[in-house]
Amino acid sequence: MSSKVTRFRLAVVAVAASVAVLAGCSSSSPSAKTSATSCAPAKGKVTLQYWNTVPGMDKVVALWNKKNPNIQVETKNISNDQYGILSNALKAGKAPDLSQVGYDELPNLRTQSAFVDASACSAATAAKSKFVPWTWSQTSFGNTGVFALPQDTGPMALYVRSDIFKKYNIAIPTTWDEYAAAAAKLHKADPKLDITFFDPNNAEWFNGLLWQNNAQMYSYSGNKWQVTVASDQSRQVADYWQKLIAGKLVRTDLANGSTQMYAAYQKDQIASYVGAAWGYSMFRDNLPKQAGKWTIVPMPTWGSDGASGDWGGSTVAFMKGSKHLYESVKFNTWLNTDTEALALENQLGGLYPAANAGLQLPALSKGVPYYNNEKIFDVFAASSKKINTSFAWGPTQKTVNLALQDAMAKAAAGSGTLSDALAKAQATALKSMKDQAIPAAAGK
Amino acid sequence: MTDIATRATRRVASPGGRRRLNGGGPRAGTIFAFVIPFFLPFVLFYLVPVGYALWQSVRVVRRTGGQYGTSYTTFGGFEQYTKVFQNDEFWSSVGRIGLFGIVQVPVMLFVALVIALLLDTPLLRLKSVFRITAFMPYAVPGVIAAIMWSYLYSPQLSPVVDLLNGIGLHPDFLGPGAVLWSAANISTWLWTGYNMLIMFSALQSIPQELYEAAKLDGASNWTIAWQIKVPIIAPSIILTTVFSIIGTLQLYAEPAVLRQISSNISSTFTPNMLAYAVASGNNYQQAAAISVVIAVITFVLSFGFMRLTSKRAGL
Structure with a gap:
């Protein structure tokens, strides 16, 4: 009896304490803090x-x-x-x-x-x-x-093991079609050799590829976000990589920047890397023995406009x-x-x-x-100027990226396709925006 | 025997104690001083977060105006819970973890029990060496263990994979079908020693006379182990099972680390990973509802299991 009373008292204290803390946390109503910001310099330090x-x-x-x-x-x-x-x-x-x-x-x-x-x-x-x-x-x-x-x-470009391309007498590709053809040739010449890897857990990288193809994933009109994650331009990119994956012409088991990835490059199992400007030091610092074997050229292109990605x-x-x-x-x-x-x-x-x-x-x-004394940054500077300026990100990008990655991983493991992954990303974009009460509709 | 003793003391001590407690007086402050070091952190770091999660889980986000707008939260009843129940990814993560638990927990506890029984036999020499060796993995932090194992699983780096390739086997520890069991293997490696130790200490407290009596009755070591030792330490086995059920439902570190090297572990692989992914997408209310549902499932399963087994084990 007595201990019950004490316990009850303690419980009351506990509940009261938690309510007090919770009340401190609650800021439910929209705060009307739209104070016009001024640009007056402060006095003093x-x-x-x-x-x-x-x-x-x-x-x-x-x-x-x-x-x-x-x-x-x-x-x-x-x-x-x-x-x-x-x-x-x-x-x-x-x-x-x-x-x-x-x-x-x-x-x-x-x-x-x-x-x-x-x-x-x-x-x-x-x-x-x-x-x-x-x-x-x-x-x-x-x-x-x-x-x-x-x-x-991170303007994108193509990192190429020029020695491997030379060895098999394959010209360095300038379009994505040539790149796919080179992928097939390399793999045929040496079944243990792939042109590159597709990292399903790297939506940021994949988004860069979509951007290059002038995909517009989000716009705003009619008081709503128009979601076009799975547009024709996006699907073209997805279908392209799907073919390479299905033909086993690219590795899908490597994560970008992982020890495993460097090991595969170290063993001459991969001949190129679709990367960004900041990646130049990755190879220089992790694969010092491959100095002089790499060159950097513009990203393979889709159309004649030579657009690049970031x-x-x-x-x-x-x-x-x-x-x-x-x-x-x-x-x-x-x-x-x-x-x-x-x-x-x-x-x-x-x-x-x-x-x-x-x-x-x-x-x-x-x-x-490391790159044969080539002026590699000229390539990135040129890439930088050819990046679509009207590309826009969505308000729930991180959630969409995760869903895209999960679905791309399934595609890489053989269930579904990258195009399905885009559809999943589109659906997730709409759903996550609804959860955040952001007005959105599937755009055309 | 001890039972009677405590009952007797209680009877003697209770009248005075009761009077003093009811009267408040000088002892209330003393009790408060003793209780506060436990109670304050308990409220701050347990009750308040639980309460906050419950409160968040009944809120929904609304927004006023424009393309970006200003968000606020309001009471949403069970809206977040409805979304949890409709979320396929949540249920498939629960199913995955269920499969994991049904296989991994019995295997781990059986191995732990066997090791504990072996360590308890009088035949074994160098007991403490074996005991410490078996317990040692538990001293390795979970994340470190997962990183270590991820090197052993990785086809690019692993000596194990190289060795197996050498004899014509090509296992893919990180493949879509195998990766769950690769994670289970890490958990088993980590926790077997810990569970073994709990069972072993229970075995240590069994009075030797029981064994002598059993031997006089002609029981073999095998019979003693399975007919006497195991039933006596049943409460410890139940305890470790409950711990394991809770641990399984909260599985996070092992798959999260393996995810760094295997795309076959999705961001929603386990319920906790799903909750984290949802929270990192800024949907705290939904993440709170998921956490509450996981907590309720854990609660029901562990207490359900205890209920189910307590009668048989005589607890």
Whole structure:
């Protein structure tokens, strides 16, 4: 009896405590915080928070801090769970002034009201001409504001083991048709040799391929998102790779960047790599014995327009709640357009710049010893200019990517096709947008 | 014997104790001081998160205005739960984990039991060496174990696969059919020693006289093991089964690590992986509902199993 009473009392305390905490958590009604942001400089010293995942970024920031005693920047590396940390900080109202956000996550974070429009600052709007066109189109959400500044990109190209192609007397392919033909020839010449691998768990890479073929996955009209993930252009890419997979002309058991992948390249089992600019150091650092055997050429093309794709890259976004927009714009512009900063980011973090000025960096104009002293960055710079500027990401991109990957993995294991995977991604896009109460319809 | 003793003490002690507790007085503060170090973390890190998950699971996201809009949450009743029940991926992950548990748990516990019985026989020398060896995998953190095994499974790197290839076998440990059992193998490797130790300590507490009596009655070592030892340690076996059921339903680390090298493990392979994937897609309410459903299933299965077996085991 007595212990029951005590237990009851304790339970009451517990419930009361949890209710109190829960009440603190609940912020259910839409907050009408649409305060017009101004761009007034602060009086006195300001400290900005900048979160990122770039190795060596603290050194770049130290350089800024030395030059700007009144705008001090503190960095935090959030590479172990970038978007989880960011989402939680937003919910807690503790987001930093600036944060690294991938291009494909911009719309998602905007649906979480993560950003502040920096167009009140003339320095922000004036930055437009300083960046490669497609990057600005994505950070400005089609010129409707300035929500982030582009930082780095991953223009795609084809990495080729020229020695293997030479050995079997096969010309380096320039179109996807030639690439498929070369795949068959290589595999025939040596059954243990494949032209490349298809990583089903890499939707980001596959999206780059879709982008190259001018696929439009999302648009907005009639007060609704129009979802066209499984468009004809996308299906063309899917069917192409499906054929290579079905013909066992590409490996499907390797994950990009895995030890297993490097082992397969090390054993001369794979002859090329459809990759991005930031990948040049992967081969240089992991396969030092293959120095001189690699060359980098433009990505095989679909049509005559020679369009290229992008895989990866990031922006530095203006986060909601920042009290120092003027200073944030100032630092962000320096960080992503100043040649000294860009050179350091390239050297320490391997970033391939989104700024036009960055493409002419001395380090990116020289021949690279590992690649036979070829000026490989000229190939990426050219690729960068041929990337479709109207491509847009969806507001639930991460969920769609996961569904696409799961279905592509099934296709790679022999059940269903990559085209089915696109259909699954389309359905997931619609469903996940509905879950987030984002108005969406299947577009034509 | 001990039972009678405690009952007697209780009878003697209870009147005074009762009076003091009811009267409050100086002892209430003392009790509070003793209880608070447990109770405060228990509330903060157990009750509050559970309550928060329950609360989240009955919320839904709504949005006002425009292409991106502003989101807010509102009461949605059982909407999230309806979605869980309609989610094919959820049920196939539960089915997958069910199959995993039905095979892996009995195999693991049987192996653990056999090792425990072997360690308990008087015939064995170097007992503590064997005991520690069997227990050692448990000292390896789950994620590290999974990474280690993923190297042994990987066709590019594994000496095991190389060896098998050498004798004409070409196993694909990471293939669509095999990968679940590759994960089960890691769990078994990790947890057998732990379960063995629980059973072994139960065996240690059996009084030796029982064995002597059995031997006088002509029982062999085999009979003693299966007719005397196993029934006596049945409560420990049930306990390890319940732990294993809970562990199985919460399976995450092993498949999540293998997923890095095998595309045959989807993002929704186990219920916990599904909940994580949904949460990382910013759908916290749905993830909360999934977590609550997993918790309820775990609760029903473990308590159901205890209920079912407690009568037989005489618990």
